[in-house]
Amino acid sequence: MSETPDKPIQHKNDDLDAVLERIRATDGDGTDVSVRDILTAAGTRTFGPVVVVAGLVVLAPLIGDIPGVPTLMSMLVLLTVGQLLFRRRHLWLPRWLSERKVPRDKLHTGARWLHKPARFLDRFTRPRLTVLMDGGGNLLLALACLLVALAMPLMEVVPFSANGGGLALMAFGLAMIARDGVVAIIALLLTGGTLGFIAWQLL
Numbered sequence: 736m737s738e739t740p741d742k743p744i745q746h747k748n749d750d751l752d753a754v755l756e757r758i759r760a761t762d763g764d765g766t767d768v769s770v771r772d773i774l775t776a777a778g779t780r781t782f783g784p785v786v787v788v789a790g791l792v793v794l795a796p797l798i799g800d801i802p803g804v805p806t807l808m809s810m811l812v813l814l815t816v817g818q819l820l821f822r823r824r825h826l827w828l829p830r831w832l833s834e835r836k837v838p839r840d841k842l843h844t845g846a847r848w849l850h851k852p853a854r855f856l857d858r859f860t861r862p863r864l865t866v867l868m869d870g871g872g873n874l875l876l877a878l879a880c881l882l883v884a885l886a887m888p889l890m891e892v893v894p895f896s897a898n899g900g901g902l903a904l905m906a907f908g909l910a911m912i913a914r915d916g917v918v919a920i921i922a923l924l925l926t927g928g929t930l931g932f933i934a935w936q937l938l
Contacts, residue, residue: 750860751787751853751909758788759846767836770811770828782819783911785826786812786880790905793887793897795845798837805897807835809887812904816880860909864916876919879926880907886930893936899929 754777761768761776777788789808792798810832883903890897906922
């Protein structure tokens with residue numbers, strides 16, 4: 736099993752575009768990059784950034800379409816948010832998950848494609864409606880993340896639904912990082928729309 740260090744890696748710039756740039760600089764073992772490599776490059780040692788990374792991986796072209804990747808990210812989110820609900824201060828991941836790998840070239844291509852959307856989001860994310868990020872509001876966000884993660888295996892068979900799930904996860908993570916209640920509301924709306932779309936497709 737693997738556990739993150741007690742002290743987080745610190746970076747001067749913790750906005751989404753900076754996270755993507757660090758991911759693009761990840762070499763891994765030359766051909767593949769592990770989940771642990773991605774999280775280390777992103778500087779993530781807390782819960783919000785991990786949820787952002789999971790959403791980005793699902794959204795990234797050529798990566799999110801690989802069979803099994805959405806389900807892998809759902810496991811990451813389930814473990815992450817589960818520990819948030821139990822008020823752990825630092826993230827723990829089992830070795831079998833932290834050492835799972837994705838192709839390095841596809842990861843870098845996806846991160847490069849997401850730079851423009853990331854810059855746009857960074858301009859508008861700031862602390863707002865912070866009451867939604869504390870107490871019961873924080874619990875609601877965690878439960879919504881769990882719903883998205885539990886639905887991820889279905890998203891592998893329902894066309895286009897994984898995009899909605901990835902967007903929702905990324906929005907939840909951004910809301911946690913920036914304490915932005917407006918982004919949290921958007922994430923909840925994305926969650927409801929994505930789950931409704933899946934139900935409509937399957938019924």
